[in-house]
Amino acid sequence: MTSDAVVLRRASGADALAAADVWLRSFTAALPTVHCAHDQAEVRDWFARVLVPKYETWVAVTENSVVGLLVLNGAELKQLYLDPAWRGRGLGDRFMSLAKRQQPDGLALWTFQANESAQRFYQRHGFNAVERTDGLRNDEREPDIRYIWQP
Template structure:
């Protein structure tokens, strides 16, 4: 992505994604999952299937936010589906710069009654992130209910 640690992160702004953003949204999801290594189980869908899902299901049917820098480069994605944080990914070159925090705060402002989400047991960085942002563990599973068949944790957030 070629981003530096300069002021470009401070200038990052979220905006609602439109169908023309499907490629950018898919890129952030695909690249972020790959960069996560063993923290996230391998995807069960091809890149082409993910791109089609983003274009035909996610953007038309869910509330999708794209975080961009001043040059309109995609930095992060937040997908809300009712009270669920369905997806939250930050581009690999931009992790640790506060973008995920900004996106989760956006989610809280959009769903003040509360949020819930799933994360994999192996994704300890995500668990720390959500705990730091006031989420609590509501349930753990053996993964039999997700496509990856990997143990996961449901987190919830309720406004104080």
């Protein structure tokens, strides 16, 4: 199935657990050397209580399955995660186009320094690295990079 067969829509409360499970699978696959600071129950609770109800959360849905998610907080791109089976199929590009339409004046985000594929993805989409940290300000205590996109 191609990414064209996937619908991008605003998440509802009913999507929270499926979106959290995509996040968990993606985090594990994309960041094998990074220790997740929260257990599965905490991540699911965070999605249900915080991300979906309080932020602009979008999901990618095929048939009845959530296969990706995008979370915006104004101009801050908070989360962009794809089910590992959906990486490299254009879905991330569709989410990035959506994010730029939602925030046409610019976007900012953080990614881990260990996540080289994410860095390549964001750079390909016109983001520039503006800050590198030792990670002491994130829950994982993992060195990270601040990226900015301005049209």
